[in-house]
């Protein structure tokens with residue numbers, strides 16, 4: 001029986017592991033096969049404490065090493081279910097089960113991709129899912145943003161500060177983003193161009209970096225190649241919560257937590273992007289990982305004090 005099992009392998013999971021390890025709870029971290037969002041990015045310039053920036057993969061690796069230094073144990077395994085049994089939880093990974101008094105879910109959210117030729121090949125070499133992370137690299141360059149929601153508007157605003165030109169490509173003739181964000185974008189005609197009713201069909205490059213995107217107008221079927229240095233995908237995120245049965249999710253499948261990272265189940269907490277549809281920042285992920293860990297520690301203390309710790 002573990003005091004704490006943490007599900008995930010991103011910065012929120014490592015932070016929760018660090019805090020619970022330092023609280024002597026010997027956390028077990030079960031990490032799935034997919035890389036976390038930070039490991040997919042390059043330079044992170046907005047994580048406090050790194051005035052020269054830090055590589056996303058290094059940040060995550062170091063957080064993991066820090067947690068391991070204090071005794072966190074890591075295993076690879078995709079958790080398939082979390083079920084309540086008496087006053088603890090049973091987690092299944094293929095044929096193995098783990099029992100835990102508390103569970104911290106840090107499974108993240110995966111950026112939706114277009115699944116078009118060149119997208120994977122140039123991921124991290126011009127194709128990105130985070131303008132907030134990469135915008136500063138686009139000084140005097142041309143960036144394409146795909147999408148018509150608030151994320152696309154935000155990504156475009158972030159890029160506008162640096163890029164020579166931002167081209168928003170949207171599959172409809174109206175944005176679904178909030179009015180205020182749309183208005184802000186539409187005013188910036190000096191550097192922002194909007195291409196409506198159009199999808200991106202291919203990312204092209206020179207073998208090293210992106211050099212353009214191929215597009216197709218959905219009304220006229222006209223195909224074009226647009227020269228650019230990068231393509232930012234802002235077509236939504238998919239929270240990795242599909243394996244959860246008894247946890248309350250919102251309409252977009254994000255886990256609903258309270259201000260203390262509690263889910264609807266006693267002793268089960270959630271942190272990072274799987275419960276955050278708004279901020280999705282490395283530092284907020286780490287912050288909620290810390291909150292969840294402290295609450296898990298308090299819950300264990302409560303079990304011990306009330307004689308329910310078995």
Ligand code: NDP
Pocket residue numbers: 112113114146147148149150151152154171172175176178199234235236237277278
């Ligand atoms: P949304 O789901 O709101 O928007 C996704 C956009 O991507 C839509 O315009 C959609 O097109 C388009 N899209 C989806 N799939 C494809 C595809 N396969 N090909 C081309 N285009 C596609 O996601 P967001 O991430 O923008 O926002 C998620 C939530 O987070 C929203 O509730 C939003 O308000 C919120 N948010 C709030 C922010 C803020 O308040 N500052 C900032 C960012 C997000 P279509 O319109 O045709 O469906």
